[in-house]
Amino acid sequence: MTTRSQKPKSSPESPLKTNKRVESSWILLIKDGLFENSNFNIITLPHPAHGKPAKYALDHIHNKMYELVLFSEPYRSWFIDETVKSDGNLLLLTPVNPLFLVLPRLREQCSSRAVPLEDLLSEKGYSKLLDYVTNIDLIGDLKGPADMKAYKYNEEKTLAWLEGRVKKLATVLREKNIHVTSGATSATFVASNIGNDNIDEEIYLKYAHGMVSEYLQDDLVELLEKKFHFKPDLIESIGKKRKSEATDISDPNKKVKQESNGVNGDSIDISINQSYTEVKKERPLSAKEKARQKAASGTKTISSFFTKK
Amino acid sequence: MFEARLLRSSILKKVLEAIKDLLTQATFDCDDNGIQLQAMDNSHVSLVSLTLRADGFDKYRCDRNISMGMNLGSMSKILKCAGDKDTVTMKAQDNADTVTFVFESPNQEKVSDYEMKLMNLDLEHLGIPETEYSCTIRLPSAEFARICRDLSQFGESMVISCTKEGVKFSATGDIGSANVKLAQTASIDKEEEAVVIEMDEPVTLTFACQYLNYFTKATSLSPQVQLSMSADVPLVVEYRIQDIGQIRYYLAPKIEEEDS
16 A cells, blocks of 8 residues: 655645654655646645644545654664665654545634634635535534535534544444554464453443544543543553553563662652543643753652652 | 741742752641641652651641642742742631632731632652661752752763762763862861761762752752762652751662663
8 A cells, every 4th residue: 555655855835743853854755646736735724733833745646645753763764775764763754634634723713703714714825625525514503505615614523533533433443443542562462362252342442532633622521521421430440450461471570670770669659640630630831840840750748758648 | 727837938939949950749637736748759759858847837726637639830920929038928717729828928917818729649659767877968058059050061960989088079061070179078167068977888870960950959048968878779858948958859779771
């Protein structure tokens, strides 16, 4: 399906950001069909979840939109024929529904009034999206004459649409046997007792919800979560179960590891609790707090020294 | 009814300056004995413990124990409205959801009051055990602030090493390394300027510079600072506030990486 290809920089108007150094080439995995398309272009648009610029590719022949995903790892380079390319980043094109990108704009502009689609997508490079957006009535109501294409945001419809997306994704996850519980397993490891069959449907849904949420604004994520009524500690309980099984098997090993690291069980527990509370807050940190967190790295938590009252 | 009156607002101002960068919000626990504040910073590596004794206040009344959760940024803004020589009074009703700060100028010509909404903070309290520390170092607080500031230019962490020769602060980073050694002062003319080291056994610990710099915001509260250390327990940085109490900062040591 995919070809590994090296693409020269084609559109000078939107140079790709590479890590630190500027390179004249990069490695991109794309579909065969796209490769034949000579003028497919890469555009920059705000990411639907956090509004920071992200790269997207438009394929006007197949009328599809792709998201540019960067896989970056330190200490990695490419060998191309006889040469070495020191920038080891790998770029992937994955299809994305343009509706996700329209959604934040629609919510922002059209929550109280209807705005024609053309006006809505008139700025910041959104105009190129115009031909790609279909089914906008899944997230909004058509108001006025049909040829005006004026839409008003409809939250109920949006949530119903997103719910459908999550359910669809969950089914695919199950079909493809994607590992969704916490903890890591090798892709080639076939467990006799923990097959994917006895995993609760809800875990797939939760996992799918997490994936879809990456394209949604925070408040919408919460609304969607409420729709599914997830049990709060679902993932955690599964994680514990898996863990206890693992300790049964490799108990002696684990003890050795604990002794060598000098880490006691208590501090492990604390770190788990902490990460959980951090997730709960989901408040963006100021630069100052980030700097402080960086300074705190490598330091034990103070609560591991003092007893809780 | 809770009411606490301080003749000089500068103490409360300085206390706020000393904690507001490290903490965003905190609970002031008031009872018969005075006001207590204990809170961890967001990253949970340091802890601030503030005590203001009732007898240090000009007037102190606390009918029922009361915990007031305050946004320290807002409180600091309010205290900036007070002149240094103003008298400050903190007032709250029992079960109140606001606290009132009243500032009176020395000649009583100007009286201003500010009301601040309280917050419901769900903060856990930690029990701090009484610890005998292997090393206690007392030094001028300005000197300590200077050392922390200077060394933080060199690296993110600072090693404090206390031996019988004295105490050594060192930091290493990209530009090089820095070492500051302080020996015990031989003759004590002024107690405030002396470096006094009490040591049972030598201790070497590593701490995050940035946090120590946050602690030194309390420098104006006291001419002297006391550092207490023992192996593998948090460092205590204590500033005594004359006649009224003290502020203690606890900082967990950095875990030294095995390969370095």
